[in-house]
Amino acid sequence: MTGDGRGKFAIQGWKERNTAAPGGETSRFRLDKTIQGPSMVAVDNQQPLTGWPDPIDIPEEIHSVSITSSLQGITHTYSPINIATLYSLGSATSLRLVKLAGQSAWHSHDNTDEIFILLRGGINLLYRARSGEEKVARVIGGELLRVPMRMEHCVVADEGTEVLLLEGNDVQLSR
Numbered sequence: 001m002t003g004d005g006r007g008k009f010a011i012q013g014w015k016e017r018n019t020a021a022p023g024g025e026t027s028r029f030r031l032d033k034t035i036q037g038p039s040m041v042a043v044d045n046q047q048p049l050t051g052w053p054d055p056i057d058i059p060e061e062i063h064s065v066s067i068t069s070s071l072q073g074i075t076h077t078y079s080p081i082n083i084a085t086l087y088s089l090g091s092a093t094s095l096r097l098v099k100l101a102g103q104s105a106w107h108s109h110d111n112t113d114e115i116f117i118l119l120r121g122g123i124n125l126l127y128r129a130r131s132g133e134e135k136v137a138r139v140i141g142g143e144l145l146r147v148p149m150r151m152e153h154c155v156v157a158d159e160g161t162e163v164l165l166l167e168g169n170d171v172q173l174s175r
Contacts, residue, residue, distance in 0.1 A: 065083045065084060067097065067164070071119075071162055074097065077098075077102065077157075078098065079098065079099075080098035081097055082095070082096050083097055090168075091111075091112070091168045091169045092168070093166055093167065094165075094167050094168075095164065096164070096165045096166075096167070097163070097164060097165075098163050098165055099160075099161065099162055099163075100123060100155060100161040100162075101158070102157060103155065103156045104154055104156075106126075106152055106153070107152070108149075108150055108151055108152045109147075109149050109167070110150060111149060111169070112169065113147060113148055113149050113168065114165065114167045115146050115147075115165065115166040115167070116139060116144065116145045116146075116147070116164075116165060117143075117144045117163065117164040118139050118142065118144070118145075119141060120141045120162040121140070121141055121157065121159070121161025122139060122141065122157070123139050123158070123161055123163075124137070124138055124155075125137045125147065125153055125154075125155055125156075126155075126156060127147065127151055128151070128152045128153075
C-alpha cells in the first residue's frame with residue numbers, strides 16, 4: 001500500500017475525485033495531467049522501436065467516419081476497407097469494415113490477434129485448437145470474438161454479415 005492508500009498499482013497522474021463526466025456519469029478516477037513520452041522507445045536496452053507516427057504530431061482537425069456510409073460503399077465480400085488506424089507504443093492497429101458471406105480460406109496471422117465485432121449477421125468461426133482438433137465458435141450481431149495470433153481459422157458467414165475488424169500489422173517492428 002502506498003502512503004496515499006491507493007495500493008501498489010497506483011498510476012502516476014491519476015487522482016481520485018468524485019466528479020461528473022460529460023453525460024452525467026460519475027467516476028472516482030480522472031486523469032489529472034497528460035504524460036508525454038518520446039516518439040521512439042528502447043526495449044531491453046536494444047535499438048528504439050519504429051513504425052508509428054510521432055505522438056507530438058497533433059492534427060489541426062479531426063473528423064468522424066460514417067460506418068453506415070462506409071458499409072454502403074462495400075460491393076464485394078471479403079474485401080475489407082480501412083476506416084481508421086489506432087497507434088500506440090507498439091504496432092499500429094487497423095480498424096476495417098468488411099461484408100462477409102460464405103466461406104473464407106483457412107489462414108492464420110503470425111504476429112497479431114484479430115478481433116471480429118459483428119455489427120449485423122452471424123459467423124461460424126472454424127478453428128484448430130492447440131491439440132489440432134477442429135472446433136466452431138458462433139458469433140452473432142452485437143458480439144465480439146478474438147482470434148489469437150497463430151491460430152488457424154476459417155470464417156463461414158451468413159449472407160449479409162457486416163463486421164468491424166481490428167487487426168494489428170502482421171509484421172514485426174524493426175528494432
